[in-house]
Amino acid sequence: MAIKNDIYTTYKGKEYRVLYHDGMAKLVSKNAEDLEKEFIEKIYDTKHLKYTPEDLAEKIYTLIVSPEEVGDVYEIATYALYQGYEFWIKHESEDTYLLKGNINTALMEKLDFKRVDKYDYEKRVDKKDVELVYEKKELITDFFD
Numbered sequence: 727m728a729i730k731n732d733i734y735t736t737y738k739g740k741e742y743r744v745l746y747h748d749g750m751a752k753l754v755s756k757n758a759e760d761l762e763k764e765f766i767e768k769i770y771d772t773k774h775l776k777y778t779p780e781d782l783a784e785k786i787y788t789l790i791v792s793p794e795e796v797g798d799v800y801e802i803a804t805y806a807l808y809q810g811y812e813f814w815i816k817h818e819s820e821d822t823y824l825l826k827g828n829i830n831t832a833l834m835e836k837l838d839f840k841r842v843d844k845y846d847y848e849k850r851v852d853k854k855d856v857e858l859v860y861e862k863k864e865l866i867t868d869f870f871d
Contacts, residue, residue, distance in 0.1 A: 727859055729804045729818045733866065736797035737789075738763060744799060746869060753798045755787045765789040799869040807858040808851060810836060813857070821861075822850050 735744040735751060742755040755765055765787035804815045806823055811833065813825040827839040827847030839847035 727804075727861075728766050729815050730802040730861060731804060731815075732762075732798060733801050733869070735799045737791065737795060737823055744796065744869075749793075749870065750790045751793055751795075751799075751870075753789045753791065755789075756785065758785065758787065760789070763789065793870045800867045801864045801866060803862050803864075805860055805862060806856045807860075808856050810857075811837070811852075816848065822852055823856060825849050825851060 733745075734741050735753070736742070737751075737753055745752040745754065753765070762765070766789070768786040768788055789836045806813050806815050806825060808825060812838050813827060815823050816826045817824040825839075825848065827837075827849065829845045833839070834847040837849065839849040842848050
């Protein structure tokens with residue numbers, strides 16, 4: 727399961743990340759096959775960046791469509807059940823998850839989470855130690871308003 731923590735919609739039967747763009751839906755894909763659906767490759771202006779295009783993450787493809795062309799818009803967040811408690815998965819690597827904790831200091835200390843900010847705790851755990859990974863979806867009814 728790929729970790730999702732963003733806003734999504736569907737277009738032509740496929741799920742995409744979506745951004746609000748001047749009253750329109752800007753669909754974002756990492757799949758070059760979407761070029762066949764009229765997506766265009768995002769070309770980075772590297773003149774002002776210290777990075778070369780090779781240093782940047784995967785290629786990104788975008789398409790701007792009207793709100794009427796997409797399905798419902800919803801936020802998806804991925805969670806893990808770890809030692810009987812629910813935690814948001816901030817990042818995934820090949821063998822581990824980076825879990826984000828809450829302000830329950832006693833629980834964070836009990837589970838050996840490290841404080842990374844005033845109210846934030848994190849812990850990298852082996853995937854095999856996680857009991858369950860699941861998504862929560864929340865419908866966004868006013869995305870285009």
